[in-house]
Amino acid sequence: MDSYDFDKLRAALPLPELMQRLGLGEHAKQAAFCPFHKNTATPSFSVYQKESGRAYWKCHSTCGGGDEVDLLEKYLGLSKPEALKRWEELAGGAVHLKPVSSYPMQRTPVPALTREPVAMPSDLHAGTPAELETVARLRGVDFWAVATMRQNGVLQFGTVCGLPCWIVSDPAKRIAEARRMDGLLFPAFEGGTARKAHTLKGSAKSRPVGLMLPGKLHDCFHNVLLVEGSGDFVAGYHFAMERGQNWLPVAMLGASTLIHPEALPLLRGKRVKIVPHADEAGGAGALKWAEELERIGCEVSGFDLTGLRKSDGSNVKDLNDCTDIHPDDATELEGLLK
Ligand SMILES: [Zn+2]
Structure with a gap:
C-alpha cells in the first residue's frame, strides 16, 4: 500500500474532481445534501478545505467523513486497498486534469469524459x-432489432484490420468493438490467437455500451437488460424488440471488468436484469456487477442460461x-424480460 504516491494522486484527482468522476459533483460544495443518507430537508454534507489546501468531506449526520480514500470506501463499498487502487485507476485516466495545490470549493463541473475518444475507422x-x-442474417435476429441499434447510434459500419466490419460503440466513442461482416474470425497476430471480436484501440473496457441514447431517451427506460459482449448486445435488442416493454439492452464488452463509475449514475435506481454467458467468467462478472449495482440502489436480478438447449439439442452458451x-425450452425463455 505504501507504493502509492498520495501527493501525486491528490494532485491528479483531488476530492472535488473525484466526486465529479463518480457522478457526485452536485455534492462537492460547502453545503449539500448527503449522498449517503436520505434527507431532503437539510443539507448536511459538506466538502471543505483545510489550511494545507487539501479537501475533505463530512456528513453532519452520521455518515462520517474523510478524504478521497474514505469516500471511495464508503461510496463504492470497497476495502481500503481496493479504494486506493480505484483512486489510482481513476487518476490514471485523468490525463487532462491540471495538478494544482488548492482547489476552490465551488467550480463549474469538469467534463466527465477524460480520455481521448477511440480512433474509429x-x-x-x-x-x-x-x-x-x-448483420441480422449473420446473428439470426430480427431486422428491426438491428435497425433500432442503428437508430440508437450503437451500431455502425466501417473497415477494421482491412476488413468490412460491424461495430458497436457508445455515442461518446469511449469503447468500440468490431466484428467481421462475413462472420469469420480476425486472424491471429503477434503470437495471439484468432478472435471473433476486435476491440478498437483506446477502448475503455469498463464502459457499458448502449446506456446512453440520443436525446436522453435512456431516461425513459426503467428496465435494463445487461448482457456481455457485442453478440449478446444484438440478441438483447432482438428480444427487447420482440417482447420487451420498456427494456433497454446494455452491454459490457468483457466479463472481467467492473462498470465504470461514470456510468453508474445513469443506472441508479433502475431495475437491472443481468444475463451472463453460461460459463464461469460470465457468472463471476455478473456477481461483481450485481454488487456494484445494488450499492447504488438498483433492483438487480439475473437470468441463468445454464441448462437451456438450442434447436439442435446442444447447450446454450449465451443469449445469442x-x-x-429448442421448442421444449422456449417457455423458460419467456421469463427473460419479466
Ligand atoms: Zn449523511
Missing part, C-alpha cells in the same frame, strides 16, 4: 439497409444462442 458510417440485413432455442 475513416469510413465509419451508419449502415445501409443491405448491411443491416447482413437463445435466438435458436
Whole structure:
C-alpha cells in the first residue's frame, strides 16, 4: 500500500474532481445534501478545505467523513486497498486534469469524459439497409432489432484490420468493438490467437455500451437488460424488440471488468436484469456487477442460461444462442424480460 504516491494522486484527482468522476459533483460544495443518507430537508454534507489546501468531506449526520480514500470506501463499498487502487485507476485516466495545490470549493463541473475518444475507422458510417440485413442474417435476429441499434447510434459500419466490419460503440466513442461482416474470425497476430471480436484501440473496457441514447431517451427506460459482449448486445435488442416493454439492452464488452463509475449514475435506481454467458467468467462478472449495482440502489436480478438447449439439442452458451432455442425450452425463455 505504501507504493502509492498520495501527493501525486491528490494532485491528479483531488476530492472535488473525484466526486465529479463518480457522478457526485452536485455534492462537492460547502453545503449539500448527503449522498449517503436520505434527507431532503437539510443539507448536511459538506466538502471543505483545510489550511494545507487539501479537501475533505463530512456528513453532519452520521455518515462520517474523510478524504478521497474514505469516500471511495464508503461510496463504492470497497476495502481500503481496493479504494486506493480505484483512486489510482481513476487518476490514471485523468490525463487532462491540471495538478494544482488548492482547489476552490465551488467550480463549474469538469467534463466527465477524460480520455481521448477511440480512433474509429475513416469510413465509419451508419449502415445501409443491405448491411443491416447482413448483420441480422449473420446473428439470426430480427431486422428491426438491428435497425433500432442503428437508430440508437450503437451500431455502425466501417473497415477494421482491412476488413468490412460491424461495430458497436457508445455515442461518446469511449469503447468500440468490431466484428467481421462475413462472420469469420480476425486472424491471429503477434503470437495471439484468432478472435471473433476486435476491440478498437483506446477502448475503455469498463464502459457499458448502449446506456446512453440520443436525446436522453435512456431516461425513459426503467428496465435494463445487461448482457456481455457485442453478440449478446444484438440478441438483447432482438428480444427487447420482440417482447420487451420498456427494456433497454446494455452491454459490457468483457466479463472481467467492473462498470465504470461514470456510468453508474445513469443506472441508479433502475431495475437491472443481468444475463451472463453460461460459463464461469460470465457468472463471476455478473456477481461483481450485481454488487456494484445494488450499492447504488438498483433492483438487480439475473437470468441463468445454464441448462437451456438450442434447436439442435446442444447447450446454450449465451443469449445469442437463445435466438435458436429448442421448442421444449422456449417457455423458460419467456421469463427473460419479466
Ligand atoms: Zn449523511
